[in-house]
Amino acid sequence: MNPMDPVNPLLAHDVAGPADGPALVLLHSSVCDRRMWEPQWGPLAGAGFRVVRADFRTCGDSPPAVAPYRDVDDVLDLLDSLGIERAAFAGSSYGGRVALGIASLHPERVSALALLCSAVPGQQRGPALRKVADAEDALLEAGDVAGAVELMVDTWLGPSADEETRALVRTMQRRIFDVAPTVEGAHELPEHEIDLGAVAAPTLAIGGAHDVEDFRDIAADLAHRIPGARHLELAWAGHLPSLERPQDTTALLLDFLHHPNG
Numbered sequence: 235m236n237p238m239d240p241v242n243p244l245l246a247h248d249v250a251g252p253a254d255g256p257a258l259v260l261l262h263s264s265v266c267d268r269r270m271w272e273p274q275w276g277p278l279a280g281a282g283f284r285v286v287r288a289d290f291r292t293c294g295d296s297p298p299a300v301a302p303y304r305d306v307d308d309v310l311d312l313l314d315s316l317g318i319e320r321a322a323f324a325g326s327s328y329g330g331r332v333a334l335g336i337a338s339l340h341p342e343r344v345s346a347l348a349l350l351c352s353a354v355p356g357q358q359r360g361p362a363l364r365k366v367a368d369a370e371d372a373l374l375e376a377g378d379v380a381g382a383v384e385l386m387v388d389t390w391l392g393p394s395a396d397e398e399t400r401a402l403v404r405t406m407q408r409r410i411f412d413v414a415p416t417v418e419g420a421h422e423l424p425e426h427e428i429d430l431g432a433v434a435a436p437t438l439a440i441g442g443a444h445d446v447e448d449f450r451d452i453a454a455d456l457a458h459r460i461p462g463a464r465h466l467e468l469a470w471a472g473h474l475p476s477l478e479r480p481q482d483t484t485a486l487l488l489d490f491l492h493h494p495n496g
Contacts, residue, residue, distance in 0.1 A: 245312050246295035247288035251279035256345070257321035258491065260287040261309070261329025263474060265386050266406045267294030270326065273480030274487065281488055286321070288312055290332075291422075292413050294406070299421040306335040306426065310343070322346040322435075322491055326476060327390075327449070328353050337435055338428040344435040346494040348487055349456065351442050351449045351473045355425045363448040374411070383408050392444040392472020399477045430459040436494035437463035440486070442471030449473060464496065 248268065251258075258278060260271040268287040279285045289296035290305050309332060313321065322345045325333035330352025337344040338355075359367060366389050373382040386407045387400050395403075437460045441453030450467065457465035466486075468475055476483040 244315060245288040245290065245308055246297075247286060247312060248275075249284065249286050249316065250275060251284045252282060253284060255282045255284040257313075257318045258283040258285050259309070259313070259318075259321045259323045259333075260285065261323065261325040261332050262287070262290070262293065263327035263329060263390070264290075264293075265390055265410065266326070266403060266474070266477075267409070269294065269402065269406060270474065270477055274324075274476060274484045277484045278487070283322075283491070284318075286313070286316065286318070290328075293410055298413070302421050302423050304423045304425065305332045306339065309336060310340070313343075319343065320345055322348070322494075324348040324350065324487055325352060326350045327473060331355055331357070334430065334433070335426060335428055337433045337437075338430055339426055339432075341432055341434040344433075346491060347433065347435045347437040348490055349437065349439045349453070350475055350483070351440065351445050351471070352452060352456070353449070354430075354452055354456070355428050357448075357452070360448045360451070362446045366446060379408070379411050382411060389446065390473040392442060392470065392475075392478050394470050394478040395472070395474075403474070403477065430456070431461065433460045433463075436496075438490045438494075439463055439465045440471075440475065441465070441467040442473055442475055443467055443469045444472040446473065462495075 262268055262270050267289045271287045292298050320343050323333040330349040335355050337347050370382050387403050439453045439456035441450045454465050457463045
């Protein structure tokens with residue numbers, strides 16, 4: 235694919251670490267962009283991984299789509315352009331949902347799968363998540379973007395998050411809210427139907443004890459739906475553990491990536 239193709243441009247991304255190191259792809263939450271991985275970026279590259287982080291469409295620095303697309307395909311196109319045939323993936327929330335799509339549809343391309351408070355393809359909102367979504371919609375419809383941003387910050391960050399972290403999430407979420415109304419046309423295609431039983435990579439499903447109930451349930455359920463998957467709930471975490479306790483999360487990821495089969 236031509237990286238300058240205006241119809242299907244590459245996602246904005248960064249690459250770090252040794253060119254011959256095992257590839258590791260970091261996929262962000264839908265309230266954030268690739269900056270959410272800043273605390274893990276250097277340590278993971280320093281540990282010998284070739285680390286790739288990218289912004290999904292309309293997030294961070296990635297351009298909006300002008301033609302039909304799927305995030306799964308965008309990520310695979312990016313990896314193809316980088317010559318990466320197989321990689322480990324760490325996905326946060328929506329990023330986990332995309333990683334699960336790749337791992338189920340193209341299991342040969344995924345060597346390990348770390349899911350941090352992940353969503354799942356085809357997810358239906360439960361009462362807790364509907365309540366958050368309804369409150370968000372009401373604030374945005376009333377033109378209270380700042381209020382919607384604060385709702386997201388309060389909802390998705392657990393008690394360990396400091397003010398610097400809250401400010402970063404506030405900045406990332408505000409950009410997403412500001413960009414979304416300027417996008418012309420809805421080009422996102424429906425997700426592929428997937429079979430989680432087709433995921434072949436060693437998988438760690440991480441939940442947060444302070445997260446919205448929907449995501450706590452998903453993390454626990456993935457251990458039953460993905461062959462050989464393990465479940466771990468972090469007593470201190472909300473929805474974004476990589477930002478709430480960066481060093482603890484980095485250590486957890488490194489331990490899993492070095493010993494994916496336990």
